Amino acid sequence: MLRNDSKGFAKVSQALSRIGMMSNFSPAPRFSSQRREGSSLLPTCTMDTPGTRELRPRFGAGDRPPSSPFTRILELGAGPRHLELCLRAWLRGEGLGQAAAHRAYPLPAALRRALPGLERDLASILRLRREVPGTRGTARLVFETRRGGILESVLLPREAVCVSVQAGCAVGCLFCKTGEDGFEASLDALEICAQVVHARRRRRVRRVVMMGMGEPLHNLGAVLEALRLLGGPGGFPHKQLTVSTVGSPALFDRCLREPVRPSIALSLHSTYEEKRAFLLPHAPRIPIPELLDRAFDYARRTGWPLQCQWTLLAGWNDGPDEMARLAAHCEGEKVCVNLIPQNPAEGLPFEAPPEGRALECLEILRRRGVFTTLRRSAGTEVSAACGQLRARLRP
Ligand code: SF4
Numbered sequence: 001m002l003r004n005d006s007k008g009f010a011k012v013s014q015a016l017s018r019i020g021m022m023s024n025f026s027p028a029p030r031f032s033s034q035r036r037e038g039s040s041l042l043p044t045c046t047m048d049t050p051g052t053r054e055l056r057p058r059f060g061a062g063d064r065p066p067s068s069p070f071t072r073i074l075e076l077g078a079g080p081r082h083l084e085l086c087l088r089a090w091l092r093g094e095g096l097g098q099a100a101a102h103r104a105y106p107l108p109a110a111l112r113r114a115l116p117g118l119e120r121d122l123a124s125i126l127r128l129r130r131e132v133p134g135t136r137g138t139a140r141l142v143f144e145t146r147r148g149g150i151l152e153s154v155l156l157p158r159e160a161v162c163v164s165v166q167a168g169c170a171v172g173c174l175f176c177k178t179g180e181d182g183f184e185a186s187l188d189a190l191e192i193c194a195q196v197v198h199a200r201r202r203r204r205v206r207r208v209v210m211m212g213m214g215e216p217l218h219n220l221g222a223v224l225e226a227l228r229l230l231g232g233p234g235g236f237p238h239k240q241l242t243v244s245t246v247g248s249p250a251l252f253d254r255c256l257r258e259p260v261r262p263s264i265a266l267s268l269h270s271t272y273e274e275k276r277a278f279l280l281p282h283a284p285r286i287p288i289p290e291l292l293d294r295a296f297d298y299a300r301r302t303g304w305p306l307q308c309q310w311t312l313l314a315g316w317n318d319g320p321d322e323m324a325r326l327a328a329h330c331e332g333e334k335v336c337v338n339l340i341p342q343n344p345a346e347g348l349p350f351e352a353p354p355e356g357r358a359l360e361c362l363e364i365l366r367r368r369g370v371f372t373t374l375r376r377s378a379g380t381e382v383s384a385a386c387g388q389l390r391a392r393l394r395p
Contacts, residue, residue, distance in 0.1 A: 068190060069121040077108035084233055090122055091193060091234035093200030125194040141198060149185040151213050153195040160207040161199040165192055165223050166214025171246055171282045173267075175311055175342055175350045178213045186218065189225035196230060208236060211244035211265060217251050217284070224258055231260030239263055239304050246283035247291050252298040263304035265338070266295050270317050271325040279316070292329050299334040305371075306335045312361065313342050314353040323361050327368035337365055337372040 073086050085099035085107075092098075096115045100107050107115075126143040129150065133139045139155040149167030156162055168184035169176070192210070199205050208230055210216055216223040223243065231238045244265040245251055255261055270276040271288060299306040308330065312318050330337060339361055341352035352358070358374055365372040 069118045070190075072114070072118065072121075073111060076111040076114055078111050079105075081105045082107055082111065086118075087229065088233040088235070090197060091229060093197050095119060096122075122194075122197075125190050126198065128198065137203070139202075141195075143195065143198075145185070145187065145191055147185060149187070151187065151191075151195075153199065153212060155199055155202065156209070158207070159204050160209060161196060161205050162209045162211050163192060163195040164212035164214050165210050165216050165219050165226075169214045170218055171215045171280055173269075173280050175269075175279065175313055175348060177345045177348065180348065183218075186214070187222060189222045189229060192222060192226035193229050193234070196234065206236075207240040207242070209242040209244065209265070210262075211242070216243050216245050217248055220251065220254065224254070224260075227258065227260045227262055231262075242307065244307075244309065246280055247295060248284045248286060249290075249294045252294045256298065256301060261302045261304075263302070263307065264295060264298060265307035265309050266291070267309045267311075268292075268326075269309070269311055269313075271322055271329065275317070279313075289329070296333045296335065306333070308335055308337045309340065310337060311340050311342055312353050312358055313350045314357070316350065318353040318357050318361055320360075320364060323364035324368075327365050327370050330365070330370045331368055335371065337370055339365075339372060339374045341375075 070083065070087065073083055078086070082099070082105055085102050085105060086096055089096050089098035096119055100112055100115060124146060126145060128141060129144050130142040131139055132142075136157045137155065138157060141153045141155070142150060143153065144150050145167065151164040151167045153164060154162040164187065166183065166186050168182055169178045170183035171179055172182070173179040195212075196205060196208055210223065227241055227243075230236045231241055238260050241260065241262040242265055243255075243262045244267060247264075247266045252264070255264070267280070267283075268276070268288075269279050273288060276283070276288065277285065295306050295308075308326075310317070310326070326337065339358060341358055342348075342350050344352070353361075362372055362374045
């Protein structure tokens with residue numbers, strides 16, 4: 001799981017499954033540059049669905065990260081319970097010293113001696129490059145991975161944190177700064193979790209939303225692994241873990257088989273097939289009614305309402321026709337539509353509609369009985385849309 005070879009993966013996952021964590025943990029992966037769902041710590045990623053372009057990471061095969069501190073913990077004589085204590089301490093932002101303080105399961109002496117070095121290794125998973133505080137408790141954090149990938153996280157109001165699952169993104173949404181800059185590399189599970197650890201060291205975190213850079217569908221193995229860690233030793237209620245995706249039946253099927261089932265935020269943005277395909281050029285081509293049916297089915301089975309993400313783009317998807325069609329899809333379903341006025345972003349050709357127009361959209365949906373919110377991007381005041389800070393830091 002946490003090491004860049006199948007032996008390390010098997011070792012940690014077996015240790016955790018013995019104590020009932022990660023019961024459905026994937027078997028040791030076959031590492032290849034192609035399909036790799038269930039693998040971890042690989043710098044490359046694959047597309048799990050047809051209709052999307054090949055990913056071409058900027059990092060070469062020689063840039064793989066060093067072995068995980070957690071496989072080293074096992075090599076230092078730790079049993080499954082010790083491993084769980086260490087994972088728990090790290091994921092909750094407490095530091096490994098907390099694991100050492102546990103009386104019922106004293107850590108082996110060799111492991112105790114190695115703790116300072118392991119702490120340093122864990123701290124080096126992500127290097128903070130920049131922090132821009134905003135209002136209402138928000139802050140934008142820019143990190144660099146050990147392989148040189150740059151990514152962003154956002155501390156959101158109401159004790160939430162928004163994390164990235166990739167450096168860059170291959171979907172290429174026309175209204176997104178990250179999409180404009182393209183794909184750089186996929187993050188591994190520890191790099192995804194390390195963003196939460198950084199947030200927890202700053203303040204209390206009750207909710208994690210994977211809505212930052214990247215498409216979870218394109219990095220599904222690492223995303224599911226991170227969810228198991230966050231919903232297991234990380235202690236987050238599963239409903240408080242949200243994955244934002246352009247969606248595919250494969251993703252819903254896979255999440256239903258997982259021990260940690262996240263809530264889903266589906267990036268819809270249009271009810272017209274051609275317009276959606278234009279705005280999200282490399283999203284899987286799935287008929288919208290089928291995509292929504294699968295998403296509503298997932299919501300019914302998990303009990304977590306579907307969040308339907310709709311970036312309001314003036315003149316594109318803010319008309320009464322779109323709202324009426326969206327309402328027709330959503331009526332009677334377990335869904336919350338989030339209307340998000342477009343963030344201003346240098347170089348992007350879209351604008352948010354005037355406030356009055358956005359309120360009309362809200363009204364149309366609410367009159368049809370669809371639970372709807374109109375959001376103001378919490379990141380606006382900390383340098384606007386996702387990807388802008390990263391773009392400025394790139395050489
Ligand atoms: S909106 Fe999301 S899926 Fe689309 S390009 Fe940006 S990060 Fe990728």
